[in-house]
Amino acid sequence: MAKEKVIYYCQSCGAESSKWMGQCPACKEWNTLVEEVVSSKKGARSVNRQEIKAKVTKLKDIETTKEERIRTKIGELDRVLGGGIVSGSMVLVGGDPGIGKSTLLLQVCKHLADDGRKILYVSGEESLQQIKIRAERIGKFTDSLSLLCETNLDIIGEIVKREMPEIVVIDSIQTMYNENVASAPGSVSQVRESTGTLMQMAKGLGIAFFIIGHVTKEGVVAGPRVLEHMVDTVLYFEGDRHAAYRILRGVKNRFGSTNEIGVFEMRSAGLKEVENPSEFMLGGKPEGASGSVVACSMEGTRPILLEVQALVCHSNFGIPRRTAAGTDFNRVNLLMAVLEKRVGLQMGACDAYVNIAGGIKMNEPAIDLGIVLALVSSYKNRPIDEKTICFGEVGLSGEVRAVNMAEQRVLEAKKLGFSTCILPEVSKAAMKEIEGIRLIGVKNVKDAITYVT
Numbered sequence: 001m002a003k004e005k006v007i008y009y010c011q012s013c014g015a016e017s018s019k020w021m022g023q024c025p026a027c028k029e030w031n032t033l034v035e036e037v038v039s040s041k042k043g044a045r046s047v048n049r050q051e052i053k054a055k056v057t058k059l060k061d062i063e064t065t066k067e068e069r070i071r072t073k074i075g076e077l078d079r080v081l082g083g084g085i086v087s088g089s090m091v092l093v094g095g096d097p098g099i100g101k102s103t104l105l106l107q108v109c110k111h112l113a114d115d116g117r118k119i120l121y122v123s124g125e126e127s128l129q130q131i132k133i134r135a136e137r138i139g140k141f142t143d144s145l146s147l148l149c150e151t152n153l154d155i156i157g158e159i160v161k162r163e164m165p166e167i168v169v170i171d172s173i174q175t176m177y178n179e180n181v182a183s184a185p186g187s188v189s190q191v192r193e194s195t196g197t198l199m200q201m202a203k204g205l206g207i208a209f210f211i212i213g214h215v216t217k218e219g220v221v222a223g224p225r226v227l228e229h230m231v232d233t234v235l236y237f238e239g240d241r242h243a244a245y246r247i248l249r250g251v252k253n254r255f256g257s258t259n260e261i262g263v264f265e266m267r268s269a270g271l272k273e274v275e276n277p278s279e280f281m282l283g284g285k286p287e288g289a290s291g292s293v294v295a296c297s298m299e300g301t302r303p304i305l306l307e308v309q310a311l312v313c314h315s316n317f318g319i320p321r322r323t324a325a326g327t328d329f330n331r332v333n334l335l336m337a338v339l340e341k342r343v344g345l346q347m348g349a350c351d352a353y354v355n356i357a358g359g360i361k362m363n364e365p366a367i368d369l370g371i372v373l374a375l376v377s378s379y380k381n382r383p384i385d386e387k388t389i390c391f392g393e394v395g396l397s398g399e400v401r402a403v404n405m406a407e408q409r410v411l412e413a414k415k416l417g418f419s420t421c422i423l424p425e426v427s428k429a430a431m432k433e434i435e436g437i438r439l440i441g442v443k444n445v446k447d448a449i450t451y452v453t
C-alpha cells in the first residue's frame, strides 16, 4: 500500500524539506515553502539480474545521422533554438503571465501548419473559442493544426499516440495533472511528474514538445525553474508588459548556443520579429542631453547598440541613493568607486541613477565604459556628442580592457550612422582602419573622459 507523507517544497527552486521554514535554504527566497502530500510507493522492485539487457558501447561505434531541424520560419526563434526544432526534443518557454507566450507558440503553430506539418495545441488555460479569437488576430490557419482543451495527462497521452502529430504544444504545464500524484495541479511534485510523463512521450515517440511555464513571483504555482534540469532547451520570454518589445533568451540548450537572443515586437496582429534591434533600442534617444551615451553589447553573434542613461545629483539625505535599472547594481557602485579613486571625481555625496533605456537587461562588461561616461557626463553636466559610441571593460585600476568582437561592434555602429567610436587601445591596435568611422583607442578611463568632455 502506498503510504502518504508530507514534504515541503520550495515553489521557486523546487528544494525539498521535511519541515516548514520561512526561508528556503537553497535559493534564499522567503515564504516559498508549501506543504505537499506525496505517496511513497512501498516495495519498489529491485532490478532482476537476468533482466539486465543494457550494454556499454564504444564512442567510435556510435553512428550519427545529421540531426534534422524543423525550421519554424520565425528567424528570431530559429536562431535562439540553434537552427530549428530538433524532433523528440523538449523546449520549455517560460515567462510572466501576459507576456505573449501563447501568442508566440500559436504563431509557431501557424507557420508549421502552413508547411503541412501535423500540430497539436493542447490548452488547459483557454477555451476553444478563446483560442480561435486569438488565432483570428494572427491570420489564416491551415487544416493541419488541431486543438485540444484538456488537462488530464493520461487522456493527452492517448490522444497524442492516436494522432501522432510532429509537434505538440502544452499551454501551460501548471494546469496539467497526473492522476497518480496526490497533490494539486501547479504544485511542485505535480509539475515535475507531468514533465517527466511528457518527456517519456517525447523521447519514445520522437515528437517535439513545447511546454509553456508561467513565472510566478509568489503564490501557489511552481515556477518553471523547477523543471529546467529535465528539459532539453529552456527559453525565457522577457520584457516590460507595458513596452511593445519582447526578448526571447536561451538559458539552456542541448542543441545550440545559449548566448543568442530573439527580439520581437507585440503588435495588434501578434508578435513581429525585429530584425534590427539596435535601431529599435535607440529610437527616442534625447538630443543634446547630458548623461546619455550609446554603448554596444554583444548578444551571441549579434551586436546591439543601446543607450545608457545616468543622472547624478547632490543628495539631500545622509546616505546617497543609487539605483540601476537594466544592469547590475553592484557593477555601477564599483564603477563609481573607480571614478572617485582613480579620476578624483567627488561622487560620494551624490545620488546616482543608471538606466539602460528601453527596459532591456544587459550585463556584458563591455558596457562599463558607457556607464562610466554617462555618469561623468551627467556629473559635469556636459552632453556627449550624439554621433559617438563607446565600449570597453573597466578594471579596478581604471584601465580600459579589451573586449571580444570589437570589429563587429564598430561595423554595427558605422551601419547606424555613428562617426566616432571610443574603444580599448588594445582592441584598436588589433583592428584595421575602417573607412567612415573614426576610432579612438583609450588606455584608461581618464583618457576617455578627457576626450568626451
Ligand code: TYD
Pocket (backbone or CB within 6 Å): 095, 096, 097, 098, 099, 100, 101, 102, 103, 104, 134, 137, 138, 266, 267, 268, 269, 270, 271
Ligand atoms: P498571451 O500570449 O496570452 O500571454 P501569455 O500566454 O504569456 O500569458 O498574450 C497576452 C497579451 O498579448 C495580451 O495582453 C494582449 C496582447 N496581444 C496583442 O497585443 N496582440 C495580439 O495579436 C495578441 C494575440 C495578443
Ligand code: MG
Pocket (backbone or CB within 6 Å): 101, 102, 103, 125, 171
Ligand atoms: Mg497563455
